[in-house]
Amino acid sequence: MTVVTREQIVHWLELTVTVLNENKDYLTQLDSAIGDADHGTNMDRGFRKVAEKLPTVADKDIGNILKMVGMTLISSVGGASGPLYGTFFQRGGMAADAREELSADELVTVLQGAVDGVQARGRAQPGDKTMMDALLPAMAALRAGVTAGKDSLGAMEDAVAAAEQGMKDTIPLQARKGRASYLGERSIGHQDPGATSSYLILNALLTALKE
Amino acid sequence: MKKLINAIPDVVKEQLEGMAAAHPDELKVHFEPNYVYRADAPVAGKVAIISGGGSGHEPMHGGFVGMGMLDAACPGEVFTSPTPDQMYEAAKAVNSGAGVLFLVKNYTGDVLNFETAAELAHGDGIPVQNILIDDDVAVKDSLYTAGRRGVGTTVLVEKIVGAAAEAGYSLDQCSDLARKANQYGRSMGMALTSCTVPAAGKPTFELGENEMEIGIGIHGEPGQKRMPLTSADEITEMMAMEIINDGAYTRVVREWDRDAGDWYDKSLTDAPFQKGDKVIAFVNSMGGTPVSELYAVYRKLDEVCKANGIEIVRNLIGPYITSLEMAGMSITLMKTDDEILKFWDAPVKTPGLRWGV
Known part of the structure; x- marks a missing residue:
């Protein structure tokens, strides 16, 4: 596999819609332990809207497709995850620009733009028990894989493994951002819902690259 | 679960429809995006005061829309922050040209969505400012948490700053008063x-x-x-x-620099009683x-x-x-001080608070 095609990007988003719907109750259950019990519902609502709009942009360039996803999430998810995931896709779309396919290096650029955008908006640091704890290790692994000469699929496999580990590593952390931070030590022992949805979204990309 | 609801997805919509039917003199409701706004908005020459947040806190915020308090309120889903398109459309609908003040309870979702809305409004040339309400002393430190939550003080700030806007305060004056009243409340x-x-x-x-x-x-x-x-x-x-007995409380908030078109950090310390x-x-x-x-x-x-x-x-x-x-x-x-008491006592006519009229 040499490039990531527009069709694979569209398929990634379709898979994300399905995966977040299947995991709606799971994410909400994680969120009820340390947050306000709405993460699954909110993400599902947002990506259902994405599913409605996806056919209208499926023949556009990757930048346009991702920016549509970003705007849709910003205006339909609410909570903290709306602006954060909205920014993820918007900034990813800006980095993708008018490309219709992505080389491995360009995939790194697009996801780096997406992750940088989330960090600028949410200002979370590693270890704060947020989605960044899945996204930052994933980004580092993706970049390292591509630098070492792996193709997009191989590097994404590393990235998803890192995201999964990062997600699990949020369990012993005490939250310092978001509503979970108010629980103090009581947030320890629970997996972060945002890190979990981030892992699910990256894993959907890996699935799309494999198919 | 025993509740007076019809269908779960319609809870917020039907509540808003009921408010519009009950209070046509004070307010109107716009759907998709959802916001409640003053029946007589925009009020010429007046700074518009907008707040919002998840539903489930009624009468706040929609019940505080009307003369002497809010110009618009943006309701999200139950306990979920509203979205920037609601705040941005509400701002455009009620801005008289004197600008818009967003009163934002300090919850990560509300803060991030209102920040996005402020950027959108600024892009349209609307003078805008975001002032945080963070008064919950149960949160002890701001370094290892998202900071104090916005709770009861919100109602008092909306009343006081709403009256000040009614009296002709500028956007900067309204912002300064909102910041002060928040810092006075615990x-x-x-x-x-x-x-x-x-x-x-x-x-x-x-x-x-x-x-x-x-x-x-x-x-x-x-x-x-x-x-x-x-x-x-x-x-x-x-x-x-x-x-x-709560001691001095220090945290860093982000406010909007209208000239630079960007956020800047501001350190605030609340003095104890x-x-x-x-x-x-x-x-x-x-x-x-x-x-x-x-x-x-x-x-x-x-x-x-x-x-x-x-x-x-x-x-x-x-x-x-x-x-x-x-x-x-x-x-x-x-x-309180003289300024706060004067605006607390000023007339207010909303579904949720009403005196002096």
């Missing part, structure tokens, strides 16, 4: 029961028959600590003393606690304040910032 809440978000279908947390949760926010989230239930007097005294302070005392029901019990709380609060040299010069007692059907209450004390 709150603490407690729960006797949890509450049930319709979409979740079951209570957000479980409390035993003889337990209470101290230091809660307003979203059915667990609080600072769980304790055995005790008497109204003991609970009131404990919470009032936490507020009165001092003997001789004159305060507004606000005893609030979380939704399920009757007013009779609030008066029992007020009785003790008045005694505790007197014993500590704090003079209550105004009070507000009732369900104004609620958490669905949760039983419990919150206490807010806000230090």
